[in-house]
Amino acid sequence: MADHAYREPSRSPSSGDVRPKPENSRSLSRQVAVVTGASSGIGTAIATALAAAGASVIVNHRPNPRSAAEADAVVEAIRRAGDTASPFPADVTDEAQVEAMAEAAVERYGALDIMVANAGIEQAAPIEEMSLAAWRQVIDVNLTGAFLSARAAARRFLSQGLRPDVSRAAGKIIFTSSVHEFIPWAFQANYAASKGGVMLLMKSLAQELAPRRIRVNSVAPGAIRTPINADAWQSDEARDALLELIPYGRIGAPDDVGRAVAWLASDDADYIVGTSLVADGGMSLYPSFRGAG
Numbered sequence: 001m002a003d004h005a006y007r008e009p010s011r012s013p014s015s016g017d018v019r020p021k022p023e024n025s026r027s028l029s030r031q032v033a034v035v036t037g038a039s040s041g042i043g044t045a046i047a048t049a050l051a052a053a054g055a056s057v058i059v060n061h062r063p064n065p066r067s068a069a070e071a072d073a074v075v076e077a078i079r080r081a082g083d084t085a086s087p088f089p090a091d092v093t094d095e096a097q098v099e100a101m102a103e104a105a106v107e108r109y110g111a112l113d114i115m116v117a118n119a120g121i122e123q124a125a126p127i128e129e130m131s132l133a134a135w136r137q138v139i140d141v142n143l144t145g146a147f148l149s150a151r152a153a154a155r156r157f158l159s160q161g162l163r164p165d166v167s168r169a170a171g172k173i174i175f176t177s178s179v180h181e182f183i184p185w186a187f188q189a190n191y192a193a194s195k196g197g198v199m200l201l202m203k204s205l206a207q208e209l210a211p212r213r214i215r216v217n218s219v220a221p222g223a224i225r226t227p228i229n230a231d232a233w234q235s236d237e238a239r240d241a242l243l244e245l246i247p248y249g250r251i252g253a254p255d256d257v258g259r260a261v262a263w264l265a266s267d268d269a270d271y272i273v274g275t276s277l278v279a280d281g282g283m284s285l286y287p288s289f290r291g292a293g
């Protein structure tokens with residue numbers, strides 16, 4: 001990396017300011033959101049950003065005691081900031097649980113306006129050693145879970161119809177995809193296949209649902225500092241290797257994605273339909289070509 005390149009400090013400053021704003025300036029006031037996989041990482045930041053923008057948020061978590069405790073802490077922090085949230089346990093691969101989660105949003109807060117299908121997992125392995133179980137689990141959570149979450153939301157959006165006093169769209173579906181929806185990833189074939197699938201799931205649903213005023217988009221993060229990829233940033237050596245891939249010179253913070261999703265969900269993005277909003281510090285700009293040839 002060139003000498004003048006920005007080096008990330010060992011502890012990157014939090015880039016998020018999610019203090020609640022006055023009610024009348026909040027872009028998601030009176031809207032109701034579900035965020036899957038919101039007990040950690042990017043999902044927590046998305047839930048926090050949506051709540052800070054005025055939405056009432058269902059903080060979905062995996063149905064186990066550890067995730068439940070994490071989700072409770074997320075909800076408590078959101079409430080401490082004066083915003084509205086509550087937890088909901090559901091495995092996104094379970095059809096009945098996902099339907100119950102969407103129904104809970106309507107029961108608790110009176111509507112559903114925003115679904116963020118964010119839950120995801122990785123299970124890396126060389127292809128010759130990748131078990132069928134590892135393939136299926138990743139496709140199940142990342143792709144089938146995204147389908148079930150989107151379908152549950154679309155059903156509610158369609159039966160609820162346009163709520164012109166809260167949004168110009170009759171509903172918003174946002175997938176947390178990845179730059180690996182278009183960048184191949186050796187040893188993570190299951191993950192890249194799942195995110196490539198999410199890209200065409202998103203575009204197909206966007207095309208199908210746009211005439212009914214439902215906007216479908218993705219956010220495609222690059223390298224964000226979360227538990228899913230701790231191996232890639234916890235040691236100095238791994239962090240330096242990762243930074244070589246990021247022209248902007250820092251690893252992303254979950255808030256970077258949270259704020260992007262809050263914007264995508266708002267009417268400021270009303271004409272954004274069927275797009276993957278890449279939030280990657282330039283990772284997908286072929287940085288190894290810089291200065292070459």
Ligand code: NAD
Pocket residue numbers: 036037038039040041042043060061062067090091092093118119120121141145176177178179220221222223224225226227228229
């Ligand atoms: P994370 O591990 O902190 O978050 C994933 C969340 O999904 C966890 O809270 C986990 O409990 C939840 N989850 C897993 N299986 C679930 C299931 N069956 N039902 C409900 N919830 C389930 O990691 P993260 O980085 O915050 O990942 C969030 C999303 O962002 C994922 O879709 C991931 O693929 C995507 N992403 C992350 C990065 C990154 O660099 N961190 C980059 C691109 C995309």
